[in-house]
Amino acid sequence: MFSLGVMILLIHVSFAAVIVGLYEGKKGDYRQGRARQPESVRSFKAFYIYLHIATPIIVVMSCLGYDRLALYSHPAVMMIGTTISALGVAIFVGAKMRIGEEFAPCNDAYLPRDVIRDGVYKHVRHPIYAAFILFFLGIAITTANPITLLNWLVLGAYYVRSARFEEKALLEKFPVYEKYSKSTGRFIPRIVQSKND
Structure with missing residues (x-):
């Protein structure tokens, strides 16, 4: 019989497999026929590699009960965290399926x-x-684990910065982007619409 930790570990491994499969499994060259974004967060690539090494190690250690840095260990909290991760995977799958070949990593933005x-x-x-x-x-x-919390904060900062670069470039190339940006949220759906819409 599996323990809760092993079950959560297997769930996170399956999440990672879905993300890596869609993220890395792009067909063709995403650069072809597209203009390079003037600014992007190129240093993100090194952090991205670090995340791919550190995160699985911490998840395995935590789920199997070997993480000495863990601030707490409660099954309900672990399930809440796993549910939040599942929501992230679902949003990623929907977005990636919709964007298709238009996808480009933020450190090599086109x-x-x-x-x-x-x-x-x-x-x-x-x-x-x-x-x-x-x-x-x-x-x-x-x-x-405090390291995963720090990783999450750094990742969020990278994405905020990258989104700003992208939006600046998109505003210059697509005039319609200004109206679009006023009716949608950057990362969270906008509840109240702009008065100009």
């Missing part, structure tokens, strides 16, 4: 051919960033 304004993008301008923020928040809650 402008899309058009502004996508339907699907999950109807509500949020950067759903893939929001998905990863939720996913790693869930991991931070599940593991209760």
Whole structure:
């Protein structure tokens, strides 16, 4: 019989497999026929590699009960964190399926051919960033490890900065982006619409 920790570990492994499969499994060259974004967060690539090494180790240690840095260990809190991670995975899958070949990693940003304004993008301008923020928040809650909390904060800062660069470039290339940005939230759906809409 599996313990709760092993079950949560297996769930997070499956989440990671879905994300990596969609994130890395792009067909063709996403750069082809697209203009490079003038500014992007190139240093993100090193942090991204670090996350791929540190996070699985911490998740395994936490779920199997070997994490000495964990601030707490409670099954209900672990399940809440896992649920938040699941929400992040679901948002990522929906966004990635909609954006398709227009996807480009934030550290090697290329402008899309058009502004996508339907699907999950109807509500949020950067759903893939929001998905990863939720996913790693869930991991931070599940593991209760200060390192994963710090990783989540740094990841959030990278995504805020990257979103600002992207939005500046999109405003210059697509005049319609200004109206779109007033009707949608950056990472969280906008509840109250702008008076100009």
